[in-house]
Structures are given as C-alpha cells and as structure tokens.
Amino acid sequence: MSLSITDQALVSSETGAVPRPEYPRPDRDRSEQWLTLNGRWDFEADGIRSDITVPFAWESEASGIRRTWLERGVYRRQVVVPAEWEGRRFVLNFGAVHHRAVVRIDGSAVGEHIGGYESFEFDVTDFLVPGVSSAVEVEVEAPADKRAIVHGKQRSIPRDDYDGVSFTPTSGIWQPVWLEARGRTYARAVSLRGDSLTGIDVSVELAGDEVAGSVVRAQIPGASIELTSDAAGRASGRIELAEPRLWSPEDPHLYRVEVSVGDGDSADRVVATTGLRRIETRGEELVLNGSRLYVRGVLDQGYWRDTGLTAPDAEALRRDIALARELGYNLVRKHLKFEDPIWLHEADVTGMLVWAEPACPSRFSTAAAEAFEAQLPAMVERDGNHPSIVIWGLYNEEWGLDWDIPGSAARAEAAERAYDVLRALDDTRPIVENSGWSHVKSDLVDWHYYEPDLATWKQAVADLASGERETFPVRLGPDFTVDKSFYGSASFPRTGVPILNSEYGEGFTSLERAWHLRWETQELRRHDRYAGYVYTEFSDVEHECAGLLTEDRRTKDWGGCIPADVNAETVLVLDLVPERAGADVATPVAGFELGVHVSHHGRSALQVQVQGAWAPAGSPTDVVPASGIVTTGSLEVQPFALSDAVALDVPARDGAGRLLVWATDATGAVVARAFLDAAEVEAPNRRGAREGEFVGAAVPGEA
Structure with a gap:
C-alpha cells in the first residue's frame, strides 16, 4: 500500500529521518556548502519536555507535539x-x-526577529567554531491573541470576525532551518529583474568583512558584468543580452545568474534565477510581454493535512503546481501566505503564474498597520526575482481594516500607504491594495462575490461588467450582510483599470460546487470587459470543504464536469439558466434552440463549428458520440471577443440524458466542450416547515 505525502512526512518524523532534507532555496542556490538543521530538536513549553520535529509547527501532528x-x-x-x-x-x-524568535548560541544572544511569515538570517561566524559542538537555542513567542499581528487564516483567541474561515494556528518554527558557509564578504541580497525584456537588471547588497569597494561579478553563459560596491555595500548594473529569450507560461525560460564576490578560498558564490518578462496594465487589460493576458486562476491557501501551513515534503509543493495546471488554471492566488520558495521556483520552471500576498492582521490600529507594512521589504527581497509572480496583493477584504475603508479615513489611508510602500519596493508588477472590494488605490479592481442563485449571479455579473451597478451583497456573518462596492472612494476611476473577479464559487456538495463552477465561470467568460477570475478554491482545508480537491489532493465527484474544460483557453458559453445541479433542464425535453457562444483567448482567430448530441445520463463528457449529431455552420472567433450566438437545434428527449456540446476547429480537433443534464426536477421537500417558510406549488403526492 502506498502512503500519501502527508503520511510519508509523519513516518519520517517517527523514524528519525530528516524531514525536508532538500536545499530550501533553489532560486538562490548556495547548496555547495550548507547543513540542514531540520529534524529532532529538544523542546520545552508549559510543562512539556519532549522532542519536536522541525520544521513542523507545534500544533501539527508531524511535529510530535500537537498542542x-x-x-x-x-x-x-x-x-x-x-x-x-x-x-x-x-x-x-x-x-x-511564528511569531517572535530570539536566537542564542551557547547562551549568547545572536538576534531577534518579529514576524511569523518572513524568512530571516543571522551571521553567526563569531559564535561558532568549526569542528566544535555548540548549543543553538530558539525561544519563540506565539500569542493566542493575534488580532494586532499578521496571522492571515490562523485562528485567534479572542476570535477574529472571520473565525469561521480560520484554521488551526501555525506556531513556532514552521519552515526549514539551515546553516550556510559564505565568503568573508558575501552577497546578502540579490535582486534580479527582467522587465526590460532585453537584459537582466542586477542589484546586490553585501555583508561581511569589506562591503565597500568590493568587486562583484554577475554572469550567465556568454555574458557578464563586473561591478564595484559603494560605501553602503551596494552594487548594481545590467547584463545585456544579445539574443534575449522571454519567460512566459508557454516558454518558461529561466536565466541562472552566478553572483560572486572576491577571489580565492574566501570568495562568495550564489546562483540566483529569474526570467525576462513584463507584466503591466494597459487601460482595462492585463498585458504580459506585449500580449493580452486573461487570468484563469484558483485560490490556494497552502495547507496540508497534519502538517498545516508547512508542506510535508518538496514533492507536495511541486505536485500542487501540476494539479492546478491539470485543472486548467494558468494562475494560482496563494492566499495570505509567503509560500515556500520551492513552490515558487516550480511555478517559475513550469510557467504557472502567481498572485502573491502577505498575511494580514484582523483589527485596525496604528501598530497593526505598521506590523503589516513591516513584512513587505522581506516579501519583495525574498520573492521579487520570481518571474511567475505577476500580481502583488496586500490587504484582503479589509481584514485588519475592520471592514470599513469607506467609513474611515484612517483605514483608507492605511490601505493607500501599504500600496505606496510596496510600489516603492517594486515598481514592476500590478498591486492590489485591498482584495475583494472598496478600492482606494489599486492597479486592479478585483471583487469577491458568492451567490447561490445562478439567475441572480448571471444578472449581477452582467450589471457589474456594464457599469450599471458597482455594489454586490457580501454576507459577513450569519445575520450580517453588507452591500460592498468595487470602489472605496468617489475619486477612484470607474473606467480604465482592469476588473477581475478574484473569489467566487458556491454549493454545499462536491456535485453542487462543480455545477456552480461550470455555470458561474461561463458567465464571467461572457463579458469581455473582465480581465479574469480566481475560483475558490484549490483544495479543502480542515472544516472548509470548498476545494475542487480534498485536503489530501484527491479528486472529488464532479458530476461529469471536467474543470480543465471549464477553464480552457477556448470555452463554450450557453444561453441558458439551468434549473439545478444534475438537472440543467427538466424532462421531458421538447426540442429547442440553444444559443451557443465561443469565448477564445488565443492569440489568433479560430474557425469553429459547434456540434451536439444526446447521450445516456452520466455519460463521459469528453467522448464524442457516434450518432445523432446536430451541427451549426462555421463561425470565425476573434481573440478576447465573445462570438455571436450560433443556434444549435436540440432534439426532443423523453427521459433523462446528457446533451454533449462541443466545438471543432478547421482540422476537426475538439477545442471546447460543455454539456447539459436533463432529468426530472423534483420540488424541494418542505414537510413540517413553519407556517410561511415555504410557499410554492404542492409537491406531488402530498395531502
């Protein structure tokens, strides 16, 4: 019997094998001389004296503590x-x-760090002697009351307003720990940017013995530059490329830049990676390397069963990228978390786009806003080289701003200030200052909207696209619904900024969720004004079962839906409001005319023919029937412009069945698929309801 990746991590911790033994930073490689400190540590806390397995949080089963x-x-x-x-x-x-760490070696204080998601390092040369054993101690404080500190989806006591979508906390050491040998003068930070599309801009910050006046070399095969650091230890320049090769999802080419400082045995060497790519906004469009980009994204919270926010192993990180691609997505919104560098590197290597964002606090105060902003330099320094990151997020749904940007000048100013801080750190990517609604200073207008009624969803999506309305209802609590707006101020421009949905999805069961995925996504694709969407969500997390996949990344019963068809470059948009999951149309079905549009996001026009045929109920949706096919005439589809409707004459059907609809290109290859389920639509059972709670047609057979 094979073990899941989570179970493998647990077995490793139980047998004493070193968990997460790989070098943690493939994007900034110093693996020639390093030592992992993952594995067993002595642990003491509130009467507990035990072993703990690093790098798993002490709440996790994999840590061995589980408290x-x-x-x-x-x-x-x-x-x-x-x-x-x-x-x-x-x-x-x-x-x-997470959250405050004080590090000592042989009793001497080495340093302190505050901030539960950032990577950090200490130069410990003066505390360690080669060949001699030393005691490393890490004292950690992790407040139960997290409201004023950045904690994202970690549960807090007292509870956050959004406690219903919060999860088990992640405390203590929860990412790898390791020791590196570096040169006497070394590159503490390396920034690489390729948005010129013609060369690699290199910035290096030195630390160590002689930071001023040191020679810094940066090279790739066939090109190099030599720089001299200034008095502050900084050096910058550009590696010009004679034949630049751009990074894109279709061709994710990476450059490995070797940065060296000094010569001989004391020299320092690190290999950092980046790509040549430019992401920008032009009016209401997102543009990647000069071509329009439509985001087909999925939200991923980066949790694993029994290991929490920490991936059980490197393969789990790489596998998540592959699974998102298999589901048809071209972008992952990594939600409220600095994800493991191995995951980001895999996104670079495979061409998956990333929307990256930090965790946020939950209550507004000057101290909380300052703590939120304090993590941004570390985020950009660690992750800014990744070409896969095409959007920076900041606050989420006014968490840490008390759901009140429109009603509070101080809270609006905090969102604007966070934007300005991040823009000063990195001017190469679009920034969303407050994901979901109430935008005051943002490069994208993104919105979160959850709506169980598909007719209401269809109309709302159309009205928001046309500009007829700016607001939509948001259920913030069981008895608390607010009309939120795209905009948090009257001065925010109503046109000229890209608009995209960055959270949606509905349904109680996996079948219902797949049904909503089909129909809600097609309505977003109906309106060419939108720059994309992000579905919620990739996988289940603890009590939250909204994922396309289970917590263990297993597929669910999608009722015939193939997510990759829903999220394809080319999709069919059907002129129909379905009845309910499993019964898009009621039986018996009289013959009818079905309007079918094509939404195509390729780079060139496409000639298609739409076809359809009835198949038995529950038939696979990716198999073309051999008979009973009805067709439309040929249709030319332009990129990023919803086609006119073509009429598909659907034959009558007495009993349950599945109408398969597909489009073929000029070669006869299938380029898009959709389907309709026909079944009896049974009235809901409301026996015993309180008087007035249900009014409607009598259920057949009821007295």
Missing part, C-alpha cells in the same frame, strides 16, 4: 560546523518562525 494555544516554546539542539568551512562566514537561516 494548540501554547504561547511560548524553546527549541534546543547541538550544531557542529564542518571543519572544511574554516575561514568562511557562517549564516544561520530560518524559513519562517
């Missing part, structure tokens, strides 16, 4: 620097520790 609401813990272990590192500098790295 929630511990607010303080101390980690200890022995470390021996390899003798061959003599003469080099030693740097202790932490992928992430």
